[in-house]
Amino acid sequence: MNLFSEIVRQFRKNIQTYTIILAMIGIWILFSIMTGGTYLSAQNFSNLFRQMTVTSFLAIGMVLVIVTGNIDLSVGKAAGFVSVVVAYLQWYVWYDIMPDQPFLSALLSVLFGLLVGTLFGVLQGYIIAYLQIPAFIVTLGGLFIMRGGILIVTAGKTIAANQPYLSDIAQGYLPPIAGWIIGILVVLLLFFNMFRTRKRKQEYGFELASIYMDLLSTGFLSALVLAYVFIVNQYRGIQAPVLLLAVAAITMSYVSNNTKFGRYAYAIGGNREAARLSGINIRKNIFSIFVLMGFLCGVAGVVLASYVGYGTIAAGEGYELDAIAAAILGGTSPLGGVGTVFGALIGALIMSSLTSGLQMMNVQPAWQYLLKGIVLVLAVYVDVYFKRKQ
Amino acid sequence: MSDEIILDIQNVTKEFPGVIALDQVSMQVKRGEIHGLCGENGAGKSTLMKILSGVYRYGTYNGRIIYDGEELKFEERAIHQAMEQGIAIVYQELTLVPSMTVGENVYLGKEPAERGAINWNKLYADTQNILSRYGLDVEPQAIVRHLGVGKMQMVEIAKALSENARVLILDEPTSALSEAETDKLMEIIRTLKNHGVTCIYITHKLDELFRITDTITVLRDGKVITTQPTEELNVEKLVSHMVGREMKERFPEGSRKPGDVIFEVKNLQAEDPNKAGRKVLNGVNFDLRRGEILGIAGLMGSGRTELVMTLFGEYGKITNGKITLEGKTLTARDGRTAIQDGLSLVPEDRKGQGLVLIQTIRRNISLPNLDQFASFMRIDRHAELNACMEHAKDLAIKAPNLEIPCDSLSGGNQQKVVIAKWLMSNPKVLMMDDPTRGVDVGAKFEIYKLMNELAEQGVSIIMTSSDLEEVLGMSDRVMVMHEGSSQGTLDIAEATQEKIMALATGIA
Structure with missing residues (x-):
């Protein structure tokens, strides 16, 4: 077999992956032309990747949640809550106890943030998996609770989180x-x-x-x-946060492809009954996935606090929708059973490329949302269209 | 029945990339007859039906179809067009909305309406008319979910008939029906015939063809092999037409010698896990020897499926009784422990319970067996593929490779994937719940052969079946169930259809 025909064959086989990558490159080229080249300058390129990190941490967890046939609406506000907890600890707690220990302070804040996220995941996961309440409802409740939590912690004020070491996580x-x-x-x-x-x-x-x-x-x-x-x-x-994201994404991709845990998640989403009769502990698997999602909310929250440099009442607003959109754009089936971590990353990158490009062209936020909505639906339509043709 | 031709299919050829699904097919259906259509899976039956019902539009195939003197040309909205012209189809899978009433289902998509508002009185009155005209015993206002499968099938027929159908196509209508329900369906089809409706009856069940059809057409590999009046045919001739070779025996010869008793069930009682207090098993006793095939017979609802699901640990709540495997009493149970203990279950519903259809053959075969090649951290994918390939080869699964999704396989091959999946778990006792349901004759024979081989290797098999001939042809002993309890076990030498039926109906 000659090399060229082999390339064509491979391309056909993975057409879905390639179309979305091509779409992304198309968007980059389009914005480059429209901004006279500044869009792909080293500085903007660097920022583009840095901007996508917070939603990406959520999106790579969301893929597995959706793959099992569930949904998590609370991730945005959960990450927001973690970010204000981190800011609160930095500003109100550690500074009073140990003002001369910036590294230890930052380390403790990070660990606390991860713990809060994980515990939230444990709670939601328990209710969904063992008390058998639909994830849509549980996490909708979680969204409200976290929104309340944010208001309680911040007392309506903005809290600075721009201390050394902590800042480096997202700005280093x-x-x-x-x-x-x-x-x-x-x-x-x-x-x-x-x-x-x-x-x-x-x-x-x-x-x-x-x-x-x-x-x-x-x-x-x-x-x-x-x-x-x-x-x-x-x-x-x-960029430090991009490196963190790369490590997290590679780990998640590995987990979803190469471990029993990941394999079971896809089987549960593909056919719950067949999975059950194959001796898979469905409750345990779904519980674990929500715990993992909670942990990733913790990571996203820590990065968010570091990225914006303060904790505010609007922290994480709407991020759950960005995460879901990124996963879907990356080929995750809303019906469950299908989706990849890599796809979700590309999805997140497309969303952030759009935002960045439109901002550079001084497009008003109203129109940015409108365009993003159209792109999401259009992208899924193109995918469905090609699948039907095959 | 007259000699007038209502449907004349002339040289129809339908090609898919790489496959000729129908090759110059010609057949003639006479007005008012019941025309049987049979053939193995993949013979082209479904393709032909999809052309007749307009799923494949005019122009996507070659050849002509003359219906009532005019050429059929389905274009946009073909399914509606087919209905308007009086061609109705009842598909194998039920297509009802369970949460709606019978009337709503019958008129779904064609509700009688005045200025946009549905006229409910007319809808229910019309539904009642259709139902009573053809002797269908269902309440128009009943919610479909509360009906049994047999009644659902009647609703399905009523739905197809609600426009003035002249040709009714039934695709495997009895695959989910009990004997009594099948009898009732046969009666309904005869009533339809008396009302002048022409019927095309597609089935795998040969006895039904002989019971009800006037003419039989056999398809094989996309070609019409023969169209003959039913009275000129018999089972042997029909089977040889279908498989293209003489088939003296439906069941392969086995030479097994069952050993000692390894599995014992004593006075097993269990409740419906979703409804406390509702008994599903009420005293089941049997034993199973090493390398033996034990058939479990019983009517629909006698508790056959409930029994194997409970033994596997994934259904009934056990309230009493004792299960022992190789002298060890099996207690707290779920699917995972059952697999570890050496019990496997090929479930009744291949697509709904046996396979993750969107996933590849490899992933399906290895799903319950990942512990064999995985630690907590890693699945050894090469070892996995290697093991799956060995099993796929042993079972002669027909697929170019193991990376294609199971929904593109035929029914027989899908069933082989399910069996491969459970063989990989090295069961001591393999439970097979109606293992050849919806599987074509050729694949059935292969599955039977495989069961014999397994038994010879020392695997003990429990096989439930709704097909009495299959039970008699394959088993060493037959256990008969009636209303959740075992009525007795017959040695194959003494078992006859009559004796089994007597036990199964509770009159013995």
């Missing part, structure tokens, strides 16, 4: 040399993994893709990683 950058080291390590890992997979396949006597094809796709991925490092290094280096 890695020195260029560290960026290159990470980039090269990732590339080495990609190639190592490729050869290891080939070796395992050979051991079992499975059919191997042509070595050129594997080299080409791994090479392409490596080029993307290095290009990314190159561009962000032109500005200030790899």
Whole structure:
């Protein structure tokens, strides 16, 4: 088989993934032309990725929630609540106890934030999985409760969260040399993994893709990683929150593809009854997924506090909708059973690319929302259209 | 019945990318007859029906269809057009809205309305007319969810007939019906015939074809093999037409020698888990030997499915009784522990309970068996694929590879995937709930052969079935159930259809 036809075959097989990536590149090109090139300047490119992080932490958890046939409407406000708790601890608590310990303060705030998010997930997960109340209702209630919680913690005021160390979580950058080291390590890992997979396949006597094809796709991925490092290094280096997101996303992607826990989630969403009769503990799985979602709300909340530099009553407003939109845009089926973490990330990137581009062109917020709504529905329509044609 | 042709299908060819589903098909249906259509899965029956009902539009196939002297040309809104012209279809899967009344379902999409408001009185009166005209015994105001499957089927027929149907197509109408309900359906079809309705009857159940049809057409690999008056055919001839080879026996010969008793159920009683106090099992006793096939017979509602689901730990709440496997008493139960203990269940409803249809063959086969290649942190996907490939090969699952979704497989192959999934768990006792329901003749034979092989290897099999011939053909012993309790176990040498029916109806 020649290389070109193999590429075409692979492309056809993963057409859904590629269409959404192409759509994103299309949006980038369009905005670049309309802004005379400044849209893809190193600075804006760097900010674009930084802006998507908070919703992305929520979106990568939301994928699994939706895959099991559930929904979580509380994630935005839960992350918002975590962010004001972090701000409160920083401003009112640690500063009084240990004003000369900024690192310890930040560390404790982060741990507290993650704990609060996780506990909230435990609570919601328990009610949904074991008391069997629909997730839509439980998390709608959760949304209201968290909104109340935010008002209680802030007492209606804005609380500063711009202390050293804490700020670095969302506003820090890695020195260029560290960026290159990470980039090269990732590339080495990609190639190592490729050869290891080939070796395992050979051991079992499975059919191997042509070595050129594997080299080409791994090479392409490596080029993307290095290009990314190159561009962000032109500005200030790899963004700390993006690195965090990458670690979280790779972990979640691994969990969803390569563990029993992930496999069971897809089976439950695909056919609950068949999953039950296969001996899967459905309650435990759904409970765990909401705990994981809660933990990710904690992460998103910490990053949010650090990103905006204060805790406010509007924290996290509407983020749940962005997260759901990102997951759906990335190919997650609202009916359950289908969806990928990678897709959700691209979905989040598209949403944030739109926001950023429209802001640069001074489009009013009203029109930004309108356009985002149209893009969401249109994207899903295009997907449905192509599937029907196949 | 006259000799006039109401439906004349001339040289119809329908191609899909890579497959010719129908190849120059010609058949003629006479006005007022009951015309049976049979063939293995994939023979082209469904494609032909979809053309007749307008699902595939005019122009997407070659050839002509003359209906009542005019050529059928379905275009936009084809399904409505088909109905208006008097062609009605009752699909295999029920298409009713469970939360609505019978009347609402019958007139769904064509409600009698005045200035946009539905005339409910007319709707229910018209529904009643249709129901009583054809002797359908259902209340128009009843909520469909509360009806049994048999009555739902009647509503389905009434729905199809609500416009003045001249041709009624029934696709596997009895696949979910009990014997009594099937009898009732046969009666209804005869009534329809007396009212001049022409019927095309598609089924896998050969005995039904002989009971009710006037003419039988056999399709194989997209071609018409024969169209003959029913009285000129018999089961052997029909089967050989269908599979294209002589098939002397429906059941393969086995040479197994059951060993010692390994599984015992004593006085098992269980309640409906959703309705406290409602007994579903009321004293079941049986034992099972190593390498034995035990058939479980009984009428619809006798508790066959409830029994295997309860033994698997996923249905009834056990109130009394004792289950022992290899001398060990099995207590607190759910599906997971059952699998660990060595019990597996091929459930009754392949699509609803057996498979995650949107997922690949590999993922379905390995689903209950992931512990074999996974730690908490990682699934060894190569080991997984390797094991799945071995089982897929053993069962001769027909698919280009294991990465294609199960919803693109035929019924027989889907059932093989379910069986592969449970064989991988190395069961000591394999429970199969109606394992050949909706499976074509060829695949049935393969499943029977596989059951024999498994039994020879020492796996003990419990097989429930609604098909008495299957029970008699496959079992070493037959346990008969009636109203949730076991009525007795017959040795295959002494078992006859009459004896089983006597036990199953509670008169013995």
